[in-house]
Amino acid sequence: MQRSKIKKFLVEAGVYVLIVNVAFFSFLGFKNYFNPDRKQTDDSSTTEKFGFTEEDHVFIEAKVQPNQILANLLMDEGISYEIIKQLFEKSKGVFNVNNIVAGLNYTLIKKDSCGELLSFVYEPDPFNYVVYDFRDSVSVKKVERDYEVKIETAQGFIESSLWNSMTDIGLEYAVIGKMEEALGAQVDFHRVQQGDFYKLLFERKYIDGQPVGIGNIIGAYYENDRPHYTIYWESGEDTGYYDELGNSSKKSFLKAPVKFIKISSKFSYNRLHPIHKRHKPHYGTDYAAPHGTPIHSVADGVVVEKGYGSGNGNYVKVKHDKSYATTYLHMSRFAKGLRKGTRVSQGQTIGYVGSTGLATGPHVCFRMTKNNRPVNHLKERLPSMKALPHAKLQHFFIHRDSIMQKIDEIGTPATLALNEGMMP
Ligand SMILES: [Zn+2]
Known part of the structure; x- marks a missing residue:
């Protein structure tokens, strides 16, 4: 069968x-x-916790309370304001001490339960912990756990x-x-x-x-x-x-130049213009977005125009291949360093949403041309996948074969059924 x-x-x-x-x-x-490059957990049982021997120390575990801040927590443990100030200084670049989050774990480490605080350990996530050490001089370090x-x-x-x-x-x-x-x-x-x-x-x-x-x-x-x-x-x-042939799951063109999209005006050969109040073709798709929203190039390409027009406002045109180019209008400003001739990659920010030129509100008018003729990008059959460069394909195929073999070894539910004697 x-x-x-x-x-x-x-x-x-x-x-x-x-x-x-x-x-x-x-x-x-x-x-x-x-x-x-990933480290394995050491199998030998260790008697150290957060770098402190378990036999000689007391570990008091608790969770950060709502609205609790680190300075208060430490002052309650008898740490002086002077020391806390030093700690904040030394935390710079290691861990932002203002980022302790209610509900997450911390541990107080002492010689004995009434003793002075030797260390405060905070666990921002399962993979890291931050050690504030008060022995001798104050120190702060972030430790990555082995997993x-x-x-x-x-x-x-x-x-x-x-x-x-x-x-x-x-x-x-x-x-x-x-x-x-x-x-x-x-x-x-x-x-x-x-x-x-x-x-x-x-x-x-x-x-x-x-x-x-x-x-x-x-x-x-x-x-x-x-x-x-x-x-x-x-x-x-x-x-x-x-996929098996080396086609990337990434589309060669993004569907829209801004995230969280709202189309405010569709591509049309005959629309009533909101400012001119006349029927005119609209050779683009308008995406309404808050002023300053990043505008992304929908595909890899080269900037072929960057300028200002009384109607278009600040705009950028990107040429993607022999056939396709896209233009982004009404930008409030351009991305830093972007100029004519700049190579851009898919998803790269090229400017920010605005309402320069003829625009009733902040939006990006997104236009696509194929062989210099306007096309509706939402109806266009765009090349669907990026293929892996030829030079890399052979290497990929070796990897692919080993993974496909592992997947096949999982067995289909049907073969499991056969093994378990469920088939007649
Ligand atoms: Zn438009």
Whole structure:
């Protein structure tokens, strides 16, 4: 039986719910390959905590209270104002002492419970702690904890949505978000179908055996009408997710030049102009955004025009390739250092939203031309993916093959069913 038929059978038989499965394991050689510079937790049991021997010290653990500030906390422990002032000085560049957050852990370290305060340790997140040391001269240091990275796997069937399926098997939001990012270029997660299935290979970080966070998704598989693989690849500025052929998950053009978009006026061959009160073509899309919002180049390119026009206000034109160019109008100001001939990359800030020229309010009028003719970028079939440079492809393929093998080893839910004797 073909895989798709097995899948269909399982869905019809209603047994797919039973075989949703999460498998956790790690392979250390694999881990070292991916994280050559990460330190492993020392396995030998240590009797030191925050650099203080456990036998000779008392550790009083507490949480920062709402509205509690560090200076008051330390003064309550008998630290003088003079010392606190020194501490604030020495904290500069190490940790902003005004950043202690209610609800997070701190530890007071003393010789004995009535003794003077030797050290105050604050834990801004699971990966770091800050040690304020009052012995001898005052000192401040931020210490990065050793953490272990394990490669874990997960797999599941879609019943209603990716979200439901992944939370059902105990995956946290961070994994779901990263999975959507990893496969978003290939799979439309708003249109998943019952019976689709996925497999994941991802990093989970551990400190002292406790899970503390998610790393990268290093490979993922999604099968709907056909199989989709995505592979995470670290390679300088090309680091990111790629499909089997080396196409980047990044679009070659962003959908809009500003984030959190609100389209205030669409591209039109015949619109009533808000200022001229006449019907005129509008060869652009207006995005309303607060004054000063950064405007990004939607794709890599070269600045070919930067100037001011009575209608356009401050504007920048970027040429992306032989066919496409984009123009951004009504800027309040240009990005620092930007000039004609500057190379810009996708997402780079080229200016800021304003209402210079003929504009009723702060917005960016975004225009795209193809072979010098205006086109509606929202209707245009733009090249969808950035491909990896040829020089890097062979290297990528070696990595791809090892990841795809790991993904295939996870096994599909259907083969699990076979192993468990669920097939007739
Ligand atoms: Zn416009």
